[in-house]
Each structure stands twice: as structure tokens, then as C-alpha cells.
Amino acid sequence: MAKKLEEMDKAYEPSxxxxxxxxxxxxxxxxxxxxxxxxxxxxxxSMPPPNATGILHLGHAAAxxxxxxxxxxxxxxxxxxxxxxxxxxxAIATQTKVEKILAEEGTNRQKLGRDxxxxxxKEFVAGSQNTIRNQTRKMGASCDWSRERYTFDDGLSQAxxxxxxxxxxxxxxxxxxxxxxxxxxxxxxxxDDEVEHQEQDAKLYYIKYGPFVVATTRPETKLADTGVAxxxxxxxxxxxxxxxxxxxxxxxxxKVKIFxxxxxxxxxxxxxxxxxxxxxxxxxxxxxxxxxxxxxLINEQGIIMKTGGKYEGKTVLEAREVFVKDLEAADQxxxxxxxxxxxSICYRCDTAIEPLTSDQWFVRVNKEIPGRGKSLKTLxxxxxxxxxxxxxxxxxxxxxxxxxxxxxDWCISRQIWWGHRIPVxxxxxxxxxxxxxxxxAQEKANGKKLRQDEDTLDTWFSSSxxxxxxxxxxxxxxxxxxxxPTGVMETGYDILFFWVARMxxxxxxxxxxxxxxxxxLHGMIxxxxxxxxxxxxxxxxxxxxxxxxxxxxxxxxxxxxxSAPGADMRLYEEKIAGYRNFVNxxxxxxxxxxxxxxxxxxxxxxxKAKTLADRWILAKFNQVNQRVTEHLxxxxxxxxxxxxxxxxxxxxxxxxxxxxxxxxxxDEILLYILERLLxxxxxxxxxxxxxxxxQFNNDKLLMIEKWPDSAKFEDSVISDFSELxxxxxxxxxxxxxxKISPTEFxxxxxxxxxxxxxxxxxxxxxxxxxxxxxxINVEAKLxxxxxxxxxxSKELSDKEKQDLKKYIISTExxxxxxxxxxxxxxxxxxxxxxRLAEVKNKLK
RNA sequence: GGGCGCUUAGCUCAGCUGGCUAGAGCAUCUCGUUUACACCGAGAGGGUCGGGGGUUCGAGUCCCUCAGCGCCCACCA
Numbered sequence: 001m002a003k004k005l006e007e008m009d010k011a012y013e014p015s016x017x018x019x020x021x022x023x024x025x026x027x028x029x030x031x032x033x034x035x036x037x038x039x040x041x042x043x044x045x046s047m048p049p050p051n052a053t054g055i056l057h058l059g060h061a062a063a064x065x066x067x068x069x070x071x072x073x074x075x076x077x078x079x080x081x082x083x084x085x086x087x088x089x090x091a092i093a094t095q096t097k098v099e100k101i102l103a104e105e106g107t108n109r110q111k112l113g114r115d116x117x118x119x120x121x122k123e124f125v126a127g128s129q130n131t132i133r134n135q136t137r138k139m140g141a142s143c144d145w146s147r148e149r150y151t152f153d154d155g156l157s158q159a160x161x162x163x164x165x166x167x168x169x170x171x172x173x174x175x176x177x178x179x180x181x182x183x184x185x186x187x188x189x190x191x192d193d194e195v196e197h198q199e200q201d202a203k204l205y206y207i208k209y210g211p212f213v214v215a216t217t218r219p220e221t222k223l224a225d226t227g228v229a230x231x232x233x234x235x236x237x238x239x240x241x242x243x244x245x246x247x248x249x250x251x252x253x254x255k256v257k258i259f260x261x262x263x264x265x266x267x268x269x270x271x272x273x274x275x276x277x278x279x280x281x282x283x284x285x286x287x288x289x290x291x292x293x294x295x296x297l298i299n300e301q302g303i304i305m306k307t308g309g310k311y312e313g314k315t316v317l318e319a320r321e322v323f324v325k326d327l328e329a330a331d332q333x334x335x336x337x338x339x340x341x342x343x344s345i346c347y348r349c350d351t352a353i354e355p356l357t358s359d360q361w362f363v364r365v366n367k368e369i370p371g372r373g374k375s376l377k378t379l380x381x382x383x384x385x386x387x388x389x390x391x392x393x394x395x396x397x398x399x400x401x402x403x404x405x406x407x408x409d410w411c412i413s414r415q416i417w418w419g420h421r422i423p424v425x426x427x428x429x430x431x432x433x434x435x436x437x438x439x440x441a442q443e444k445a446n447g448k449k450l451r452q453d454e455d456t457l458d459t460w461f462s463s464s465x466x467x468x469x470x471x472x473x474x475x476x477x478x479x480x481x482x483x484x485p486t487g488v489m490e491t492g493y494d495i496l497f498f499w500v501a502r503m504x505x506x507x508x509x510x511x512x513x514x515x516x517x518x519x520x521l522h523g524m525i526x527x528x529x530x531x532x533x534x535x536x537x538x539x540x541x542x543x544x545x546x547x548x549x550x551x552x553x554x555x556x557x558x559x560x561x562x563s564a565p566g567a568d569m570r571l572y573e574e575k576i577a578g579y580r581n582f583v584n585x586x587x588x589x590x591x592x593x594x595x596x597x598x599x600x601x602x603x604x605x606x607x608k609a610k611t612l613a614d615r616w617i618l619a620k621f622n623q624v625n626q627r628v629t630e631h632l633x634x635x636x637x638x639x640x641x642x643x644x645x646x647x648x649x650x651x652x653x654x655x656x657x658x659x660x661x662x663x664x665x666x667d668e669i670l671l672y673i674l675e676r677l678l679x680x681x682x683x684x685x686x687x688x689x690x691x692x693x694x695q696f697n698n699d700k701l702l703m704i705e706k707w708p709d710s711a712k713f714e715d716s717v718i719s720d721f722s723e724l725x726x727x728x729x730x731x732x733x734x735x736x737x738x739k740i741s742p743t744e745f746x747x748x749x750x751x752x753x754x755x756x757x758x759x760x761x762x763x764x765x766x767x768x769x770x771x772x773x774x775x776i777n778v779e780a781k782l783x784x785x786x787x788x789x790x791x792x793s794k795e796l797s798d799k800e801k802q803d804l805k806k807y808i809i810s811t812e813x814x815x816x817x818x819x820x821x822x823x824x825x826x827x828x829x830x831x832x833x834x835r836l837a838e839v840k841n842k843l844k
Numbered sequence: 845g846g847g848c849g850c851u852u853a854g855c856u857c858a859g860c861u862g863g864c865u866a867g868a869g870c871a872u873c874u875c876g877u878u879u880a881c882a883c884c885g886a887g888a889g890g891g892u893c894g895g896g897g898g899u900u901c902g903a904g905u906c907c908c909u910c911a912g913c914g915c916c917c918a919c920c921a
Binding site for chain 1: 847848849850855856857858860863864865868869870871874875876878879880881883884885886887888900901902913914915916917918919920921
């Protein structure tokens, strides 16, 4: 019997349904591909671990929207679809965050001690992980929670150690004394790309320095100079090159070797530079090339060491102030200029970086890998160059290559406490043992006393293993076999280097395979003025608040439509509200259809079209179905969404539903299209579509339905129907322009060469005119193939006339131009002629 | 100092490999208790596609150049 319509509210209220729907999905088990009834191929996404601070911001919301869109699409297409969620320990970020909390409590990690501090961090992480899980659910993410991973899980920690040991054995990891980026606040090294630059106003001091004047922004470092550099072509200082000079700096004695190097710009400053190998990366390179002594002056706390003589114990800034005063007193300051330079700062805490020499662990990116004939860098470059991995948008290829080309050895040891301990042990006789775990190390130690390296690994080291460590590596698991390489890596372009590049590098090395086929890089979300959203500016939009106000589906649409890979996007409340309106429209379209059909049921086959409108809407739907599928296959999410939006609101609702009120007897077509439309919409707006879907009283959830194939359709029907549409619009225009109220039905006689009587009647109803079959004694209007006699006297506006005339003149000129006739394709010429005829007709 | 991108209606943006009278949403104005939806419907106004030059039968689309804005990279001390 006819299924009775379950009550649908007049307006869709997302908050009434969303949580329940998510629970139904999650309990269904279909987030787990093992429960999917499919023989399809595997499609996997590894969820990028959200930041451990525990607050979902719009960037995460956007990422989840794009990822869930891909995942739901592939699941509907019948692929064995897996989305692995997870969190990482985010070493420096998390430690910094917890240290801030401790500071507010008036304590610090040193006072707590390593163990207590780590307990505290673990508590914090547990809390934020929970928050993140709930927020991820709020976004509707259909990820497989049963496979959730965390970088500190046993398996993943084992993966980290295994990778380290392998690289060590291949000579790709080594300990070395080199210059590193040091953050005095974190008291840890940083990788090159973890250093940011900030322009600042500085002073450039010109110091009388033996026979020279040298310019520097950091006078205090001159205390540890061991060399002086000049340009080889600089005649002024030629005589000194090769000499070693004793220099007195306000009483502090240094010994410097003078050398020539072409890297030196003779036109900058005085053309002479004092070289401080221990505290400048450039100077360190000079020291390597010219065998200079390296004297460390500044320690890891940013304090001047014994080598600084009487300045020992002062901070860098204090030392600078006093030393400059001393130099002034000794008449050794030649001049001081204002200067803009880039200050290097820590990307997590903004503290000024102190370059210094230190004993650290490095990944050697340029060294040939035994048995592979290539370096890590080459492997990672080729993976993209050979087309094995596709980066979207393509412009990031170049940026990727450039970064790889300039990549230096990667410093992976960190002195922070929160992280994977380096799997290296030292014995009482200073033997170095690299092992999977302590037990193995003990075995190797033969009873000698062991001490594990105090340092932890760069968080990006463990993250670089993410796509396969989350699938069980180093065990050869079924999951690893089935789901790796993953399909798409979706993330922000801001972490292309930090993460994406390193995943490629490590996966190519360890698995001799790519981590993913496609990299989809989304842009940054900005406010309406294009500014970055931030707490301090107070312009941030809280996604959870938007979900409360407008629903998750609306938020997702606002993030998907209008966004292109790699391009930043502006978001603001009005936009989200607009999509809330749209979701409501979809709801009401469904409500209208359900309340008008005799029986709510599924329609398997495309119903027979009875009228022109039927043929048109079916053709149009098939066209949209096809385009949406193509766009999604090509990662053009926005285009796919726009296509659906216009069809739904413009064609289906504004035209076909209105026609359905007049022509009647369209149950099957309405249900057929609605049913499929809901599937097409599901990846975009999973919640509202699943709620509406329940009206079909299916056992099966929408989320595992089958993506519709588009049937063949005739293009010509679409243009035929536009004849009818134009007639209706023209009649409405005539009425509006003549201030005829919509409630009045003026008499109208229409003669058409194309449209049959039925359609003229339909057009008349839609345009709200009274169709008569007697010619009316007024001037005729031509609308395409129809001649309309309606008792109004609407004229084309002057502007309209002018535009049309302009068009006629230029088009006639074009058509009489032989070059155009000879060169343009026949179709273009034909279309141009047709359009000209139409316009002329209009002007009559 | 290199490299990349952007500039289309008042606002936010589409416009693929050059060929519909440049489009959409929001905003504005007019009208509207039509069997869903005012989170709605019908209609209107609004653009010399940043400036200049070039290639072409044809340029918002390709090339050059200038201007403005933004981003990334880089060891000018």
C-alpha cells in the first residue's frame, strides 16, 4: 500500500538529525572496508594528523570536507574504501603548548623532571585527542575508527626504530658535529625548514678591526671570529690574504686568518667580513673550505661562554650592549647604520634562532644508498619527475623540485623530551649500539652498562612513515598489502615540505614505492578581507559554531564550492548561510515530491518521458550526472558542486517542479531523479541526504548505495526546451515591464512554428497569461519561432535595442570578412549566422 | 636577490586546450498569500575583463611590458 509520508518539518533543522545519523553510520560498520560488499579496487586516504592543540579550526574542517567527499564518492562507486584516522604527538608543538600551561601555573618542565613532565603531556594529549575525535565526527567524517593510529602506538614506535636502524646500517644516518639551528627557548635543534624569517629593523655596526673595518649586525659574535673574508678580485686587501693576524677588540684578543672567497660580496658594507664559524651557517661553510678554527662562544641557553672572556655569563643581548660600549670607548666603532635584515625565528615559539655547533644526528640526503645507485634526494625527486606521483595543482611540481635541489642534510635529533627516544645506546666504553629496542641493545652490549641517547627524534621523522606505519609496517600485514600505496594525500600546501616531501623520500627508500598516487594540496582559509584567520586578530570563524548555526552540510558546501586546489579561499558567515538556504531547498524539493506522489518507492529504470519537459529534465539530469562524475574523477570538487547546485535549484526546482504542478502524472520521473540526486549529493552533504533517504524506507543506508551511471541523452532536447523557456520568460517580461500584476491574466494569442498547442498552453500557464485562440488586434511580437499577440505594449528598452544593433553590426562585418569565412571552423560560422538571425528577429 | 601566483559586476568568485550577445551567488531595486520552500518565487539594474602594446579572421583566454596586491624560497655580513 501507499507508504505514508513521515512528517518532514517545513524547514530542515540539522541539529535535530546530525548526531543520530553519524551514530547510525558508525554503528553500521561500513566505515570499515572489510564490511563493504564489494570486489572493487582499494582506495585509501591517510588522514593527516590534526594539530595536537585540540581545537578544530577551519583548515581541519576544510581538509575533512575534501577528504570525506573523496572517500564517500569512492565508496559509492564501489571501491574498497579506507580512510585511516590518526593523531600524532606533534613533538615541539605539544611540548610548547604544555610548557605554556605550566608557566601559567608558575612552574616549568625542569622543576617537574622528565618523567612527571611526560605524564603531564600524556594527559594533555589524551584530552585533545578526544576533542579531535568528536570534532571529526561532527564534520561527518566517514573514517574507519577501528584502525585509528597514534604515532606513539607500539607498532608505530617500532616502525620508527626500524626505519632508523635501516638508515643507520645503510650509512644514511650519522652523528656529527656541525652547525645547527638552535632555539634557546625550546633548548633544541630545529630542521632548516622549521626556521622562519621575519624582517626586522637592525643596526649595522662598522667596527675598526685590525687593519680593516668590518660590518656586522651581531658585534658580540666577533669575540669568536677566527677568520676574515675578502673577495679574490678585491685589490684593496690583496696583500693580507693568507696572513694570520692578531686583532684587539676593546681588549679582547682574537687570531684571524685572512682568506679570499668568491662568495663574498665586495660591494656590501666594507667588503670585509669577520668570520664566526661556530655561530653562522655561512661562516661555518667558509670554515670548512678554508680550514678555519671553530670557537664556540654561545651556549645552548644563549649565554656567552668562557671563550667570551670578560663577557662570560652574559646573555647575547647583554653582551652586545656592553661590548659595543667598550668598543666605543676604545674608539673602535667606525659608524652605525640603520639596517633591515631577516631575523631567523623558531616556527613554534617565535624565539630568535641561535646558530651554533653541536653534536647531532643527521639524515644524509646526498649520500648514495648502498645497492640503489641513488641518493634519497634523487629518489624523492624522480618519484614526481617520472610522473609516479601527481601533485595538484601542478605548479607545485616546480616548487617541490627546487626544494629538493636545495635540501641539506636533515638534522633529526631534538633535545625536547616529548618524542621518540633515539634508538641508540652508549656503553661504558663509549661503544655505540643502534638497536630496535632495549632488549636487543642489551644483547649486543654483552653485559656492559647501557645508557640510551637522551635526545628524541624530529616529529616529522615519524610522520614521514605515516602512510605505511599506520597500516602495520614493519609487519607485512594484509592491510599494507591491500591498501598501500594510498590513493590521495590531501593536505595544505603549507606542509608540502615538512611532511609530503619527507613521506615521499622515506617511502621510496623503505618500501621502494610511492606513499600515494596523488597529492591534493588545498589552500589556506582566509577571512572576507583575505587576512589569515588568527586568535589575535579575532577574525577566526569557529567551525563548531557554524555547525550549530547552519549545519555541517552547509559548512561543507561553503568550503567545497568556490575552492580550487592550491588557492586560498575566503570564508564568511553569509556564504555559509547561503548554503544553509540551499540545503533547505533540497529538503523542500524532497518534501514536495514525497507529499505529491501516490507512493514513495524506488524506481530502477529510467521512466518513459511523456512530454517535452520530461524528455528535457531526463536529458539534463543525465548530462549533470555525467559531468559531476567526470569532475569528481578529476578532483574538481567545486565544479561538481556548482553543476549539481544549478541543476537542482535552477532546472529541477524552478522549472520542472513548477511544470509538474501543471502537467501532473510525473511520480516516476520525480522519484527517479530525486533518488539519484540524493546519491550524487551524498559526498557533499552526507547528513541531509541520508535523512531524506530514510523516506524511501530502505533497509540500506544511502552511504553504501551505488553511484548512478548516466544514460545516453540527446543534446537537442535541451535546446528544444529552451524555446519553451524563452517564450515563458519573454511573456513574464512583457507583463512585468507593463506593470501587469502577477494575479492578472491578460489575453494572449500565440502562433508557433515549433511548439505544439500543449506546450503553448503550458507556457501560458507558467507565464500567467490567458491563452485565446482568436487573433488579437495588436501588433505582433516575435519570440524565437513564436508570434505573440498580447494586449500589452511593451517596447524593448533603448539600451536593449542598442546592444542588439551593436551586435548585428559587428557580426555582419565578421560574416562578410573573407578571412573569417576562410579560417574559422564551419560550426563557428554556422552558429554565428544562426545567432544573427535570432537577434534580427528580436528587433523586428 | 630569485621564483610563483593574483587583478573579471558594489562584494566573493566561475570562465578548460583562443570562437554562445562575458556568467553565478550575495547585495540593491520592483512586484508577489500561485498545491514544497520568505532559508521562497517572478523580474530589473549593474562589467570598455588592472593600464599599454603585440600575435590572430577572432583575445577575458596566448606573448611582451608597466602598475598594484599576495605568497614561497635565499647564508648580503
